[in-house]
Amino acid sequence: MTDYFFLIPVALALGAIALGAFMWSLRSGQYDDLAGAAERILFESRDGPDNTARAHGDKPSHRN
Amino acid sequence: MSCCAPSAELALAMADPHTANEEVLLASRIIGDGVRQTDLSVPGIHCGGCIQKVEVALGALPGVEKARVNLSSKRVAIRWQADKPPAPFIETLNKIGYDAYLHDAGTDKTEETLKELIRALAVAGFAASNIMLLSVSVWSGADAPIRDMFHWISALIAFPALIYSGRVFFSSAWRALRHGQTNMDVPISIGVLLALGMSLYETFHHEAHAYFDAAISLLFFLLIGRTLDHMMRERARTAVRGLARLSSRGALVVQDDGTHAYLPVNEIRPNMHILLAAGERVPVDARVETGQSEIDCALVSGESLPQPVAPGAALSAGTLNLTGPLTIVATAAAKDSFLAEMVRMMEAAEAGRSVYRRVSDSASRLYAPVVHVTALLTFIGWMIVEGDLHRAATIAIAVLIITCxxxxxxxxxxxxxxxxxxxxESGVIVKDGGALERIAKVDTVIFDKTGTLTMDRLRLMNRNDIDLAALAIAASIAAHSRHPYSRALVAAGRDNAVTPVALNDLSEQPGAGMQATIGTTTYRLGRADWALTAAAEQSATTGVVLSENGRLRATFRFDSDLRPDVREAVLAMSNQGCRVEIMSGDRDEPVRHLASDLGLAYRAGVSPADKAKHIADLTEAGHRVLMVGDGLNDAPALAAAHASMAPATAADVGRNAADLVFLHDSLLAVAQAIAVARNARHLVRQNLMLAIGYNAIAVPIAILGHVTPLVAAVAMSTSSLLVIANALRLQGWRSRKEPRGRAPAGDISGRALAMEKAR
Structure with missing residues (x-):
């Protein structure tokens, strides 16, 4: 019985972490251009994920 | 040569030097910190090489902070410092061989909806997997205290997850109910909420059965369907938006003090003077004041040949100025122009069309009352038999869950x-699922002529009357012009493999033609009254001539080329049981010619209003019409028809009105779309039958009170998987049929590539 007390929270926490990671990756625009990401891996220059999507989503008040 | 290196010549031909910087400024938006962002759609981006080329070229421009290509949507986001004038983005891209068009900002709301759906889906997936995990131990016989604890944990996960992920359905159901209607989301919402409520009650009272797993996995499956549906529409929208804009956003206006200003279209008032360069579209209805040119009206009136204009001539908004610069006087504001008139007629036509109810909606109209009545009867029945309120309610809710x-x-x-x-994949974009349902039912197909049955480029008709030497000279001169006639001559020269001739003193006379010398001989290619000196010859000749020191050397006649596979497509459609006819705004003669050639009924010289009316009449008579057209003048007809299709080269308005857009030249796309839609309808019916069959088995079990959470979970998952598997059969269906089709896949994609390059 006592095993449950840490096993279940651990299981749930792992799931929650995965969910959080997915939400973060979605929000930071990593799924915006799947075809492009596959190509960019071959580029030599430093090239992180773009935050254009964040500009789209987070600052709607600036749109005109 | 890789896909991403269109020839320099092509880039030159496509370059539009008149996309003013003001236009870029109008379409950009401030994203904070003194930075503006401009979105360009660049349909030519194909691979990693393209990404780098585009980003490097744009990044090197002054004031540009960052250029980022999105390969999936074929767009570039450029961020630049707002305190500087915009750099020549489009020109830069043209120079390295890419077409670029301004992309409308502010249409990105649907992307937010998609993200919302995906987030809901992720939460539902997380909750469903965890609750299932706990449920398995409950099903396999956990003893009471552990079962209780697991129920409580499930409740803790399910409650917030259901509220968060279920909002999609709850809000839609609430909207429908508030308007006194019902849709698919009403029974879903009722089922899920009742299941949640009952499970919470059961958990609270330490009972054996809680349906958290059923409720959340139900939501998970439904969200998958909802998200896929949304992605399909989103993809179509992106693809359609990526195509070239054909209407202008603004124009260069001469102000009272003599200075020039670039004004957006809706600020142009009647009597303003507008400078219209060659290659620009007429922004509002106008009259020519000075200058001579030729106007391409193909998209507006269906006239296939360029029309000469001189001072005093009236121009419709949306027509394209081909050769010379013009000064025009606006005769109407944008909202009263031809374009706006078409949009109004389209709205009227749409309002007149009976509202189409999608299959799923009409199914749910039948479905919801049946399910709710069954659940209610079950409740009453168990109350009569046993009189146990709790048991009766539990079983009734189980019925609701199982039939959800x-x-x-x-x-x-x-x-x-x-x-x-x-x-x-074969180049047809479907706007939404309803379009597929509608196109499956058509029995009459009406084609516009210019730009739909025919290509939007011209072809030399009297090639056999012209000696090769004359053609060689004409083709060499024409190679220096972008006029549609010139392009046709160049193509004819290429087809006959003529050797180019060296030319001197080449000059273009706007509105008249081209002139060049070879040795001491002067050649003119263009209008007869300009190229020929003898008045008698001038009046006797029509069309485009090649003159040698003022004497007639050859005359050329042009007409638009048929789209590839027109005959095959017409045959295929007849075999599908569709009646095919032609309805065009062009003159009677060319339409009759084409119609008799194809053996079809036709109507020529039809006004936009009459086009829409004809379709309304046919609809009245019980026909379901598929309208295929590309022009502005087709837009009301497209809106009035039961289903509509437009080629990618169509005017913006038409393309937006059409249910389906085909990207490739071949007209077989129309027949193929009908075939796929009919197969899809067949499968949809099968799937609905499967769903009904499932209910026919599951509902009696539920009514008799034998459904446990385990049975519910298994039944629902199986039926969902069965339906998905059946849908995937559509894929196999087509690939089996492919070899027998007249256009093998490789052929179509090859043509697609050529088409994409040509654009």
Whole structure:
């Protein structure tokens, strides 16, 4: 019985972490251009994920 | 040569030097910190090489902070410092061989909806997997205290997850109910909420059965269907938006003090003077004041040949100025112009069309009352038999859960997504699932002529009357012009493999033609009254001539070329049981010619209003019409028809009104779309039958009170998987049929490539 007390929270926490990671990756625009990401891996220059999507989503008040 | 290196010549031909910087400024938006962002759509981006080329070229421009290519949507986001004038983005891209068009900002709301759906889906997936994990131990016989604890944990996960992920359905159901209607989301919401409520009650009272797993996995499956459906529509929208804009955003206006200013279209008032360069579209209805040119009206009136204009001539908004610069006087504001008139007629036509109810909606109209009445009767029945309120309620809710339209919610979107993907791969964009349902039912297909049955480029008709030497000279001169006639001459020269001739003193006379010398001989290619000196010859000749020191050397006649596979497509459509006819705004003669050639009924010289009316009449007579057209003048007809299709080269308005857009030249796309849509309808029906069959088995079990959470979970998952598997059959269906089709896949994609390069 006592095993449950840490096993279940651990299981749930792992799931929650995965969910959080997915939400973060979605929000930071990593799924915006799947075809492009596959190509960019071959580029030599430093090239992180773009935050254009964040500009789209987070600052709607600036749109005109 | 890789896909991403269009020839320099092509880039030159496509370059539009008149996309003013003001236009870029108008379409950009401030994203904070003194930075503006401009989105360009660049359909030519194909691979990693393209990404780098575009980003490097744009990044090197002054004031540009960052240029980022999105390969999936074929767009570039450019961020630049707002305190500087915009750099020549489009020109830069043209120079390295890419077409670029301004992309409308502010249409990105649907992307937010998609993200919302994906987030809901992720939460539901997380909750469903965890609750299932706990449920398995409950099903396998956990003893009471552990079962209770697991129920409580499930409740803790399920409650917030259901509220968060269920909002999609709850809000839609609430909207429908408030308007006194019902849709698919009403039974879903009722089922899920009742299941949640009952499970919470059971958990609270330490009972054996809680349906958290059923409720959340139901939501998970339904969200999959909803998300797929949305992605399909989003993809179509992106693809359509990526195509070239044909209407102008603004124009260069001469102000009272003599200075020039670039004004957006809706600020142009009547009597303003507008400078219209060659290659620009007429922004509002106008009259020519000075200058001579030729006007391409193909999209506006269906006239296939360029029309000469001189001072005093009236121009419709949307026509294209081909050769010379013009000064025009606006005669109407944008809202009163031809374009706006077409939009109004379209709205009227749409309002007149009977509202189409999608299969899933009409199914749910039947479905919801049946399910709710069954549940209610079950409750009453058990109350009469046993009189135990708790037991009766539990069983009634179990009935609701088991009949919740899980498979039904997936049955239709799954098939349509698979069908739309198929069509997308062969170059047909489907706007939404309803379009597929409608196109499956058509029995009459009406084609516009110019730009639909024919290509939007011209062809030399009297090649056999012209000696090769004359053709060689004409083709060499024409190679220096972008006029449609010139392009046709160049193409004819290429087809006959003529050797180019060296020319001197080449000059272009706007509105008249081109002049060049070879040795001491002067050649003129253009209008007869300009190229020829003898008045008698001038009046006797029509069309485009090549003159040698003022004497006639050759005359050329042009007409538009048929689209590839027109005959095959017409035959295929007749075999599908569709009546095909032609309806064009062009003159009688060319239309009659084409119609008799293809053996079809025709109507010529039809006004936009009459086009829409003819379709309304046919609809009245019980026909379901598929309208295929590309022009502004077709837009009301497209809106009035039961289903509509437009080529990618169509005017913006028409393309937006059409249900389907085909990207490739071949007209077989129309027949193919009908075929796929009919297959899809067949599969949708099968899927609905499967869903009904499932209910026929499951409902009696539920009514008799034998449904436990385990039975519910198994039944629902099986039926959903069955429906998905059945939908995927559409894929196999087509690939089996492919070898027998007249256009093998490789052929079509090759043509697609050529077409994409040509644009």
């Amino acid at each position: 339209p899980c498979a039904l919610g997936l049955a239709v979107p799954m098939v349509q997504v698979v069908a739309a993907r198929h069509l997308f």
